[in-house]
Amino acid sequence: MVRSYEDRPVPPEVVDRIVQNGLRAPSGGFSQGWGFLVLDDPADIARFRAAARPDTDPDRWFAANVEAPLLIVPHSHKDAYLDRYAEPDKGLQDRSESSWPAPYWDIDTGMASLLMLLTAVDSGLGACFFGIPVDRIDTFRAEFGVPPQFSPIGAISVGYSQEPPRDLSGRRRPTADVVHRGRWGAPAG
Secondary structure, three states: OOOOEOOOOOOHHHHHHHHHHHOOOOOHHHOOOEEEEEEOOHHHHHHHHHHHOOOOOHHHOHHHHOOOOEEEEEEEOHHHHHHHOOOOOOOOOOOOHHHOOOOHHHHHHHHHHHHHHHHHHHOOOEEEEEOOOHHHHHHHHHHHOOOOOOEEOOEEEEEOEOOOOOOOOOOOOOHHHHOOOOOOOOOOO
C-alpha cells in the first residue's frame, strides 16, 4: 500500500485498464451491485480531500490528506443483489438480508477493488485502499452527487510511487497461523 505519489498523471489508457479489470470481478448472481467514482482531475481530488476531512483530528485521516493523481471510490449497491435474488431463478422473493451469510454487495465490490489495485501494481504504479471517515460519508455523497442506494466502501489512491520498496516479510503473520488444511487447527503444510 503506497501512500506517497509523484506529481504526474496516470495515463488515461492505464486508468481505463484499471477500471475495466475491476469490472471483471465476480459478483453473486452476476448482480454487479457496484458503482465507481473515478477522480483524476486535481480539482476533484481536492474536493474529495475537503469532503473527507473530519472536523476532529483531520491530519490523522489518510482520506483527508491523500495527494494522488487518481482516486477511485468504489460503492456497493445492496438493492441490486436483493432485487436479483428475488427473481424466479434465485427464489428469495422476500428480499430479506437475513438470507445472506455475509454482505456480498460489499464483498464483491471489495473484489473489484482488489482487481483494480492489482492492475495498478501490474502497470508499474503504486496504490492504496483506505477508508473514508464514517462521519464524512454524507458530506462526500452530497459533494459528488452519489445516489443514496450506493454506499462507499472506501477509496483507492493510485499513482507513481515515491516510496522505496519495503521488505514486509517479517511483518506477515506465519502461514501456519492463518492457513488450515482439512480442519481448523491443522497445519497448512
